Amino acid sequence: MPLAGLAKRLAAREVSAVELARHFLDRIERHRGLNAFLDIRPEVTLAQARAADERRSRGESGPLLGIPIAHKDIFVTRDFASTAASRMLEGYMSPFDATVVERLAQAGMVTLGKVNCDEFAMGSSNENSAYGPVLNPWDTSAVPGGSSGGSSAAVAARIAPVATATDTGGSIREPAAFCGITGTKPTYGRPSRWGMIAFASSLDTAGLMTVSAEDAAWVLSAMCGFDPNDSTSVDRPEEDFTRDLARPVAGLRIGVPKEFFAAGLQPDVERAVRGALETYRSMGATLVDISLPNAELGIPVYYVVAPAECSSNLSRFDGVRYGHRAKAHGDLADMIKRSRAEGFGPEPKRRILIGTYVLSHGYYDAYYIKAQQVRRLIADEFQQAFTKCDVIAGPVTTSVAFGFGEKAADPVSMYMSDLYTIPGSLAGVPSMSIPCGFGDGANASRPVGLQLMSNYFDEARLIGAAHQYQLATDWHRRVPAAFAG
Amino acid sequence: MSLRPEDVQRIAHLARLAITKEEGERTLGQLNDIFGMIERMRAVDTEGVVPMSHPLGGAQRLRADVVTDIPDRERNLANAPARQDGLFLVPRVLE
Numbered sequence: 276m277p278l279a280g281l282a283k284r285l286a287a288r289e290v291s292a293v294e295l296a297r298h299f300l301d302r303i304e305r306h307r308g309l310n311a312f313l314d315i316r317p318e319v320t321l322a323q324a325r326a327a328d329e330r331r332s333r334g335e336s337g338p339l340l341g342i343p344i345a346h347k348d349i350f351v352t353r354d355f356a357s358t359a360a361s362r363m364l365e366g367y368m369s370p371f372d373a374t375v376v377e378r379l380a381q382a383g384m385v386t387l388g389k390v391n392c393d394e395f396a397m398g399s400s401n402e403n404s405a406y407g408p409v410l411n412p413w414d415t416s417a418v419p420g421g422s423s424g425g426s427s428a429a430v431a432a433r434i435a436p437v438a439t440a441t442d443t444g445g446s447i448r449e450p451a452a453f454c455g456i457t458g459t460k461p462t463y464g465r466p467s468r469w470g471m472i473a474f475a476s477s478l479d480t481a482g483l484m485t486v487s488a489e490d491a492a493w494v495l496s497a498m499c500g501f502d503p504n505d506s507t508s509v510d511r512p513e514e515d516f517t518r519d520l521a522r523p524v525a526g527l528r529i530g531v532p533k534e535f536f537a538a539g540l541q542p543d544v545e546r547a548v549r550g551a552l553e554t555y556r557s558m559g560a561t562l563v564d565i566s567l568p569n570a571e572l573g574i575p576v577y578y579v580v581a582p583a584e585c586s587s588n589l590s591r592f593d594g595v596r597y598g599h600r601a602k603a604h605g606d607l608a609d610m611i612k613r614s615r616a617e618g619f620g621p622e623p624k625r626r627i628l629i630g631t632y633v634l635s636h637g638y639y640d641a642y643y644i645k646a647q648q649v650r651r652l653i654a655d656e657f658q659q660a661f662t663k664c665d666v667i668a669g670p671v672t673t674s675v676a677f678g679f680g681e682k683a684a685d686p687v688s689m690y691m692s693d694l695y696t697i698p699g700s701l702a703g704v705p706s707m708s709i710p711c712g713f714g715d716g717a718n719a720s721r722p723v724g725l726q727l728m729s730n731y732f733d734e735a736r737l738i739g740a741a742h743q744y745q746l747a748t749d750w751h752r753r754v755p756a757a758f759a760g
Numbered sequence: 761m762s763l764r765p766e767d768v769q770r771i772a773h774l775a776r777l778a779i780t781k782e783e784g785e786r787t788l789g790q791l792n793d794i795f796g797m798i799e800r801m802r803a804v805d806t807e808g809v810v811p812m813s814h815p816l817g818g819a820q821r822l823r824a825d826v827v828t829d830i831p832d833r834e835r836n837l838a839n840a841p842a843r844q845d846g847l848f849l850v851p852r853v854l855e
Contacts, residue, residue, distance in 0.1 A: 370835035463815040477814050506820045575801035578794060586775060593776070596848055600841035607851045608776070616778035624777060625787065628768070629794060631775040641802065647811030649804050654812055687793045703815020731816070 278436060278490040282338045285331070292331070292341030296324035296385050299343045302434040303387065306758065309410050311429040313348050314355045315388035323385040330383060338493050340383030345435035347426050348389040349396050350376050350481075351470045355386065359472045360404040361394045363598045363618030373470025374502045375439060375481050382497040387435050390425030394620045395589065396441055396474045398422050399449055399692035402683050403622045412755045413455060414720045417676035420450030426484040427454035432758040437494055438484045443475050444577050445671075445696025447482045448708040452724025453676035455710040457751060459483045459491040459738065462731050463703030464509035467502035475584035476507070478577075478700050487751050488709060488741035492517040495734065511732070519739030525559030527740060530664030532567045535695050535726075541674040547712030547723035548670045554747060555668070565660045565667065569652045573697035574690055576653065579633050579646035580701075585623070586630025592618060625686060654702040657730075666740050667728040670695055675714035675721035695726060705734045709741045710750040722750075762792055 276284075284290045300317050320343075327341040351357040351369035358364040372380070380386070393403040401409045401424030409424040411417040412432040419428040423440035427450035430438050440447045442460040451458025459482050466481035473479060481498065485491045496516045502508040531552065536545060556562055594600035594614030601613035619627070633642035660667060673694060682689040699706040708724035725744075729737035745751050763771075768784045768791065779787070814820075833846060842849035 367839055368835075370832050370838075503823060506822075507814060507816075509816065510821075569804070572801050572804065575798045578798055579801070590776070594841055595850055596836075597839035598841070604851070607853050609778075610851055611776050612778040615776055619777070624779075625790060625794075627775045627777060628771050628787065628791060632763075632767075632771045632791075635771070635774060642798070644811050645802060645804075645806060647813055648806035648809040649801050651809055651812035652804070652806070654815065685793075686790050687797050690794075690797070701815075 277487055278342055278493055279338070281342055281436065285341045286336060292324040292327035292385055293321060295341060296320050296343050296387070299387055299435060306432055306434050309412060309428050309432060309434070310407050311390055311409050311425045311432070311434065312345070312388045313358060313360065313391050313406055313425070316355060319354045320385060320387055323380070327383045327385055335383070337383055339379070339497055342384050343387045343436060344379060344384045344494070345387045345390045345426065345429050345438040346376055347392050347423055347438065347440050349392060349441050349472050350439055351472065352376055352386065352389065355389045357389065357472070359395045360392050360406055361618065361620065361623070362405045363592050365599065367597060369470070371470065374467035374504065375498055376470065378498055378500065379494070390429050390435075390438055392425055393422035393622070395472065395585070395623050396422040396443060396446055397585070397622045397626055399445065399689055400677070400682065401425070401450070402679065403620060405620055408679065411454060411676050412758050413722060414676070416678055417721055418453065418679055420453035420676060422446040423484065424450045427451050427456055427458065430454070430456045430484045430486060431755065433754060436486070437490060440482050440484050441471060442480050442482055442700065443478045443581060444700045445693035447484065448671050448696045448706060448724065448726060449692060451484055451708040452671035452722065455722030455750070455753060457485045457488055457491055457710070457741065458708040459485070459495060460706045461495060461499060461734050462509070462705045464507050465499040465734070467505045467508050469502055469504040473588040475581040476588060477584060478581060487745055488707070488738050489517070489520055489745070492520060492738045492742070495738070514735065516735045516738055519735040520742045522736070522739045523559065524555060524740055524743045527555070527560040527666060528563050528664040529555055529560050530563050530565035530660050530667040532565050532570065532660070532667060532669055534567050534570050535669035539673050539694070540670060543715035543718060544670050544672065544674060544723050546715070548725055551711035551725045551744065552668060554744060558743065558747060563664045565663055567653070567656045567660060567698060569649065569656055570698040571694070572649055573653060573701055574694060576646045576649045576701060577693070577697045578629065578690060579642050580650060582626040582630035583634050583643050584630070586627045586634065589619070589623060589627055594618070650701045653698055657698070657702040657704055661730040665729065666737060669726050671708045671724035671726040675718045675723060699728045704728050704731055705737055707737060707741050709744060710753070711748070712750060763788060763795065
């Protein structure tokens with residue numbers, strides 16, 4: 276049921292927040308095999324639900340009051356463990372709630388628990404979680420995508436009606452595409468990063484996994500807003516992202532970047548995406564050919580910028596104030612080195628090493644500054660494109676979800692999974708993935724995502740365009756058979 | 761450019777990561793693959809391009825230099841791997 280429907284039933288007292296929380300907790304329990312959740316505490320969830328019911332009985336209302344939500348384990352929470360899916364933070368209890376968590380709680384949302392992800396949000400398949408991978412509800416031999424794989428799988432399996440997620444290079448859009456749900460990454464700086472365990476600070480953006488674009492509009496409106504605790508938070512008035520839901524797409528100019536349809540794109544993904552573009556055209560939108568010539572340099576740029584920032588951010592894990600400390604160690608320096616060696620998994624270690632190297636003496640200009648310069652070229656190309664179109668559309672990924680183990684041994688091939696999502700991350704523009712079909716042949720049960728991007732702060736229009744497509748199609752309403760009912 | 765095994769040990773030391781010889785050797789090939797992929801970026805002409813450190817540009821906001829935190833000492837210490845007398849405990853650094 277859409278969130279608006281749940282809200283209506285809550286408002287009409289046809290269902291209580293406690294009943295709703297119990298319904299989802301039961302589903303979570305029944306589908307533990309997906310490994311989507313890392314921490315559930317029914318007593319905490321039910322206490323929050325009771326509080327929501329009490330707020331309503333005191334006369335409060337609001338579209339999110341009593342609606343359950345799952346939080347990606349990158350957001351710190353006072354009442355649930357926050358591990359970033361790393362051994363480094365096993366059992367860590369934060370002294371405070373992330374701003375995003377706090378804002379959604381103020382709106383009355385009830386936390387179902389914490390969901391799995393790639394360790395420190397580094398990965399494209401969820402295979403980097405220290406607590407085991409999440410399964411894709413559509414095909415359990417396929418990865419759910421990453422890093423927000425627990426968020427996407429939970430929503431796809433309808434064991435959570437909505438989940439928070441984070442996107443640094445594609446970590447919302449790629450898993451949303453692989454799991455056939457709606458993923459939304461707003462403009463960088465719109466949602467607060469305070470309490471989001473930092474990976475790459477100039478890229479990290481909080482967002483959402485939802486069943487529909489309409490659901491995203493409701494929750495995003497409550498989630499975003501200025502936060503003095505985040506030095507890159509954008510100081511702008513809060514917005515109602517539902518305002519363009521009814522706006523027709525007739526006259527909408529959709530830019531189609533030719534670089535997103537080049538060699539490497541699998542035919543079944545191209546077929547589904549071209550079909551979605553055709554749907555938009557039949558609804559009155561205009562398709563415009565555009566070019567993002569440097570977009571393909573996004574991956575090398577990203578794998579300098581993101582590791583550089585990660586090596587700096589992850590230096591805080593020293594086994595002194597919190598996190599893992601090695602049992603056997605010598606002096607302080609040795610304790611730090613061994614604690615980090617034991618606490619971090621292979622992918623964070625790889626990225627720390629890359630980042631440390633590109634920031635080291637003699638290499639900083641050649642790598643980090645160079646990457647920041649090419650990043651600007653890519654961002655400038657987006658600004659040129661947006662003079663010709665309102666929205667950019669294309670595939671999210673080159674293929675449907677791949678199988679477990681297929682790319683795990685080869686980091687570079689794994690990194691290529693984010694070919695189409697990284698350019699928008701580097702530019703910092705808002706972007707979504709919405710379901711638009713399924714693969715061919717053996718991949719007939721694996722979903723395909725359509726990526727939509729807009730210019731900075733144009734989320735309302737972007738979400739509206741996605742919603743109009745969802746009014747005309749039913750891909751977003753499909754539920755994997757094992758999880759229906 | 762190609763990293764050598766001793767480079768990996770040097771970088772790991774800078775990153776304060778203990779790595780075994782075998783781990784270093786395994787990582788070496790992967791790091792060289794990654795840097796091979798990164799090379800493409802280095803060929804781009806960026807003469808005169810201002811580096812982009814943040815999508816929305818501009819200087820980062822500073823906050824007023826006033827005490828704002830209410831430290832919850834117990835909660836902050838609760839995650840410490842070792843503590844004593846309300847303080848974080850580390851191996852002795854001064855004799």
